[in-house]
Amino acid sequence: MYAAVMHDFGGPEVIGWEMVPTPRPGPHDVLVQVHAVTVNRTLDIKVRQGAYAKRPVLPHVLGVDPSGVVVETGAEVSDFKPGDPVAVSSRIRYEPEDVPRMLGVDLWGGYAEYVCVPAASAFPLPAGLDFATASIxxxxxxxxxxxxxxxxxxxxxEWVLVMGASGGLGSASVQVARHLGARVIVAAGADERVSAAMALGGEFGINYRSQDLHAEVMRITGNAGVDVVCENISDPVLFPAAFKSLRRFGRLVSVGTHGGGIVPLDVAFLYLNQLTIMGSTGQTPDDIRKGIELAASGKFRPLIGCVLPLYQVREGHVLADGNDVLGKVVLDPRARPNGAAQSLRS
Structure with a gap:
């Protein structure tokens, strides 16, 4: 099979397009022909740069969120058959008691024509759900x-402020918050990004590069503040303003450090208002099933910036890293350099 393989850490040029052996499924595995996989700024770009907390063993294949079609199953697999459309969880367990390993970080991922994973890490896709949406x-x-x-x-x-609301996680958070019945304030760094997030369910929008974030939140909420801040930037200027926008007993939940990761904290404001700050990286199989159901129902609409063939992965990384597209960069491994690209779902 063809795969995008990195042999060193560095810029996009360390990824090569080359032939590697196609994996074979073990007794409890499924072999999936990958139809879509996305470019992620942390779990693809930072890993490629060698800047992630854990460095993979080289050579390595990135890709944490492949979706596609089962083409072969192990002898003990009964839940899937060839032809079944699936999306693959990034958290891989070979035994139920195992500490999960990360697809595309600890294990070769979905930047390839095929990926082999335990059947327990594959989730069936409803009819009509396209693979790009499923991966996102x-x-x-x-x-x-x-x-x-x-x-x-x-x-x-409740009021929720979603930071980075046009990004992958931010745009998902806008739609999940709206699904949960919250009143959603979206915040992003450009007018077109605010507009995109508003179209996904935001009730009010703030451009935090041209407007005073805290002042706008107070104006919108009648000086009450928000109950929850969904924060995934960790910018030293924006984080304090978002934190200051919490009302008494408010909660800030954080995952992501695109803005630097080191931020000042007003501890007096924290304890005087009995606020809670929490980090979150986890998810459960039930969260995954709910996510797929939300997408299949049409209540989750992904922001897709562009779809590229996998052999153009270097260009995809440049676009995603430079924030040059509004929405996710999706890669399709089925297209060959000398062949026509295929649709995202056939």
Whole structure:
């Protein structure tokens, strides 16, 4: 099979397009022909750069969120058959008691024509759900459910401020928050990004590069502040303004450090208002199922910036890393350099 293989850490040029052996499924595995996989700024670009907390063993294949069609099953697999459409969880367990390993970080991922995973890590896709949407949904919607429903315990009618609201996780969080019945304020760094997030369910929008974030939140909420801040930037200027926008007993839930990761904290404001700050990286199989159901129902609409053949992965990384597209970069491994690209779902 062809795969996008990295042999070193560095810029996009360290990824090569080359032939590697096609994996064979073990007794409990499924072999999936990948139809879509996305470019993620942390779990693809930072891993490629060698800047992620864990460095993979080289050579390595990235790709944490592949979706596609089962083409072969192991002898002990009964839940899937060839031809079944699936999306693959990034958290891989070979035994139920195992500490999960990350697809595309600890294990070769979905930047390839085929990926082999335990059947327990594959989730069936309903008819009519395209693969690009499925890959984005399984990557971001379960995380959004876990952040907002499980961690922050967001309630109907509560105010939530979603930072980076046009990004992959941010746009999923907007839609999950709206699904949970919250009143949603979207915040992003450009007018077109605010507009895109508003179209996904935001009730009010703030451009935090041209407007005073805290002042706008107070104006919108009648000086009450928000109950929950969904924060995935960790910018040293924006984080304090978002944090200051919480009302008494408010909750800030954070995952992501695109803005730097080191931020000042007003501890007096924290304890005087009995606020809670929590981190979230987890998700459960139930979160994944809810995410797929939300996408299949049409209540989750992904922001897709562009779809490229996998052999143009270097260009995809440049676009995603430079924030040059509004929405996710999706890669399709089925297209060959000398062949015509195929549709996202056949």
């Amino acid at each position: 949904a399984i990557r971001h919607v379960p995380q959004a459910f876990h952040m907002l429903e499980t961690k922050a315990k967001l309630q109907p009618g």
